[in-house]
Amino acid sequence: MGLTYKEIICFLGLHHRILISERTLKRKLASMNLYRRKNKTSLISVSEFLSKLIMADGMQSGYRWMYQRCLLAGYRVSRLTVSGLLSILDPEGVELRRRKRLRRRKYYAKGPNYLWHVDSYDKLKNYGICINGCIDGYSRKIIWCEATYSSSDPRIVAGHFISSVEKLGSCPRKVRGDRGTENKRIEEIQSVLTNHGSFIYGPSTGNQRIEAFWRHLRMECCQFWIEFFGYLRDVGHFTGDILDKNLVQFVFMEFVQKDIDDAVSVWNTHRIRPTRNGGPSGKPCILYCLPELEGTKDYSTQVDPDILGICRNRCLFNQNNPGDTDMLHLFKLLMEENELSSPGNVDEACDLYQTLRHLANYEIYNL
Template identity: 60%
Template structure:
């Protein structure tokens, strides 16, 4: 993937400019300045605040999310979903739409009384959940685990020297696929740099566009 395509990809998933620079440096060994990044984004006509999307289309998208799996999402996560869907809008607009479309949900979130959702997985190996535990990192023990969402089977539970190295996590992922001769349809984990290689490998193996 060339430099321009990488910038478009990271811009489309809604991460900040500083996070784009970190991803380029860590994942692709491309080191550029903030000024260079902004200049390239301008050349590609990629803007965060300029030319916002039609508010009616954003409202329809938010309403659809509220009626489905996004009923518990706050305005920050809903704003990120809008960016991932290709809408250019601000957090304040999303917050205002949520207060109009789902006032009861906003009140419950304000009082920290969330409605419990029902977890559902279609079958074995439909979705794997990744998790990293770094509370013992000061003792040199970094735990990385994965389990199947349907059967609750532990796919792996490894102790390594780091929970932030994406190469370690993708190594566990590849070893598990070879061991079970199966690849999950979806992978769920934290939106951190430690899972970027897993997302890229999953896209390659399943021929889909997927982001953790």
């Protein structure tokens, strides 16, 4: 354990009521062939032990921690020796720790459509707009990213999935998502289309591929809308009730989706730099459509059109899912009665929102 003589004596006295001097302790240790500087473990044995730790849970550990693990495992070795061996066995890790960097695990996907990552983005959910997306794990190409009225209805999320499968003409080998109820229908459909269980559950925070895209989407698109809707809330034009959320969906959904589409287009055509954590470099759209350039192939699975049609009947699609139909009819009626036109930009949409909000409140609450 690497205890000093003084620590051993105190431990024996306080916990075992054994009182001995340091000289007696040294004599006892010598009689048991226990020495601090003698009988060192061979470097080969220590190297093998350290190599196993580096390949497992010790890849982030420094030499002090590894030295302590050697002692606990019964190896007699100095801290300086452990430090030197780590410099030889894992120079990259030593350099990363010197720079206070973590070594990330390597991501692995064989090729396009080998693994899709599905997740929901809830930063605009408080304002009635939910975003659901999917990214190809190998190429990082966005398969879909849709602003919807709900991200918790499994039929809506499954509708995005089926639409993408129909467009592709095949389905991915595997799909990964969190354990939310919204992914249950995709799991069922994926199992039917591939004839085997091919849905992987995992925490949303570990869904690293799509989490990287969410950061991009926040910066390029959603931050504007977070601040915009936050302003409406701060000045009293949004209270979070059913009327306000449905009105936000009715007026602003189209503009939010357009900004999302623009962000997706930029993402799919930007160049990914080489990294140490695995994965090819290049433009996602090229990596997805031309996997042969990287020496791999498309791993999608062909689907039966009849089975796909049956699965489609279990889904909801954006055009068939207008949210609250009563509110939708009310807003359209108010626009017709007051000769209000559809907005062409965000400023016009903001004016329409405030006008409809006033008219709808008067119509419903006589305010």
